[in-house]
């Protein structure tokens with residue numbers, strides 16, 4: 001899988017573009033000033049760089065070395081700085097009460113790993129910490145507009161709620177919406193969008 005992503009990111013063009021995800025932009029005012037934010041499966045850095053431009057202290061994590069290279073290039077072009085760890089989320093140490101925010105934009109994982117990662121997010125967030133997620137839902141398999149083709153990687157609100165004990169969900173919805181992000185996401189899409197808060 002790592003080779004697949006390195007190959008995808010090994011070109012000059014940014015596969016998902018350089019603009020941040022629109023849902024993240026819409027809800028990023030939930031992060032207090034100077035938040036310490038972890039961006040999961042950060043790819044080529046568009047979301048981490050956007051959050052850094054708002055003054056947050058951002059770390060991306062992804063297992064693609066090419067993703068890291070492109071992300072640091074993008075940050076450098078904008079005179080911004082981000083941290084970026086190359087690691088498999090299966091092995092990554094999220095720490096304990098370390099983050100004000102964790103961001104998961106199109107981080108599609110097999111269900112066993114997804115529940116492990118949700119546990120690490122819960123532990124890693126500080127009290128009142130914010131989790132932002134956008135993911136394709138199983139209904140996305142009807143549209144050929146982006147995302148994995150294996151249902152096991154797709155997510156719905158029940159899965160998310162069950163994965164985060166004691167969180168409140170100011171936003172958690174499924175919508176059919178136009179998504180246009182580089183070459184990778186294009187057209188009418190079924191997405192889950194959520195903002196969760198740790199108590």
Ligand SMILES: C[S@@+](CC[C@H](N)C(=O)[O-])C[C@H]1O[C@@H](n2cnc3c(N)ncnc32)[C@H](O)[C@@H]1O
Pocket residue numbers: 005016021040041042043044045046047061062063064067087088089090105106107108109
């Ligand atoms: C659809 S891309 C999304 C990239 C980025 N979040 C964005 O929205 O532009 C999915 C990303 O997940 C990463 N990924 C998949 N499985 C992973 C794992 N087990 N550990 C770390 N990264 C992973 C891939 O390398 C890829 O960059």
